[in-house]
Amino acid sequence: MDLATETQDDLLIVRAMEDRIDAAGAIQFKEQMRSICQNPQSRVMLDLSRVAFLDSSGLGAVVAVMKLLGPGRRLELAALTPTVAKVFRLTRMDTVFTIHDSVPNGFPSAV
């Protein structure tokens, strides 16, 4: 799982560079996010613009990352593609995360 990071003051932006977070990649994604989240920024935003597909294992991994941030920090999501947005909507997990249409200015465009 390739992840690219950028910091904007108190915001850590992590972009998933693979086109899927699925059962075959979920554990690796979670472990890499764990080490990236050692960074001290209080806001962590996951840019999912390149992720065309996420299954329930991928969803579980995103929730796990939210939890390992601890109670003081929250995971925010940005730029969900249609199928990924559908998984969050159907499972109602879209009520748990702050979801942004796009990442804030500065991060190079995904496309």
Added chain:
Amino acid sequence: MDLATETQDDLLIVRAMEDRIDAAGAIQFKEQMRSICQNPQSRVMLDLSRVAFLDSSGLGAVVAVMKLLGPGRRLELAALTPTVAKVFRLTRMDTVFTIHDSVPNGFPSAV
């Protein structure tokens, strides 16, 4: 819809005397609960020991009663029969209500 009431200090106990709260009776149940809940007790407990069946309309009516109690008072439930308990469990609404195995001493037994 027949409802019997009893007060114990700050607790208002309401026993549903019919064997079902369903689509045909849900609105009437809600309206009668609305007037009963004019009583000032801060805790309202609904005794469901005689209710063998509750459908999604009945569930909706119970939720509506909880809401019309306002933010300072909560609706508690007691003595759910198996099928009624199943509806609360499947819809996860068992996480919303305080559910007691039985009503506190004093109320005459349902059976």
Added chain:
Amino acid sequence: MAFPAPSDTPYATGTGAVFQITSTPLAVRRALREVLDHSIMSGLSKDARGTAELVLAEALNNIVEHAYGTDDGQIELQLHQTGSRLSCDVFDAGMPMPEGELPAGLAQIIGEHDDLPEGGFGWYLIRTLTEDLTYRRIDARNHLSFKLNIEQ
């Protein structure tokens, strides 16, 4: 009404029953009592009976509320038992389902106090408790079909 006769349904063995129901909540309540008292339900456990009553109530009340709405209408319920399954076929001549397909039956969002859901549980319960759930619109009629596991 000309719903397919139960003899048209492709069941070779087992026992069956047919019920005609007027499209009102009280008629549905009466019909459920009749169904639960019928010999076809006599072998079911208490738990299976409760599940059957719940699923049938949701299916029938949805028709009363959404397919016929304020219109008068007729509903036919066909039950057929084969082995460990109770097959249920429900016919009505009301409005078709939205977009011509089974509602998704999403889990409700359980928000805080004022945002608690008061409806929308029906199709979630039907999907959760049934097998072989099918909806077809044929000749201006709705045909909903599902099976209940009545083993245990």
Added chain:
Amino acid sequence: MAFPAPSDTPYATGTGAVFQITSTPLAVRRALREVLDHSIMSGLSKDARGTAELVLAEALNNIVEHAYGTDDGQIELQLHQTGSRLSCDVFDAGMPMPEGELPAGLAQIIGEHDDLPEGGFGWYLIRTLTEDLTYRRIDARNHLSFKLNIEQ
């Protein structure tokens, strides 16, 4: 393995495809790419393709994880398109479903931070997105069958 040959399935018309999949997450990922690239999927809208990939991923990964677990195993996926429906039949020779029936697929309880659910979404998604969902255990094999609405 002797899963029923696709010619044994009771489809008269339409197009079909069969895929053999080893029971590992990576093999499932590769198989999904093959399935999505197959001509049988070419007429589907982007949305229907996404839904198909999701449901198939959940069904196949459940077999990898729960039916075979740490054992090696083989999965066969049969697809058949007729009109507006894509029929999916999945066969494996792993452990049967708990209690021999389809998991309920309950909505997850969305608690506070530490209580958020990390799993258990699979069968809820399958139930929500499919029609005609059936599970049968026959001759020590699991047969899961469902249809996807591929209209729109």
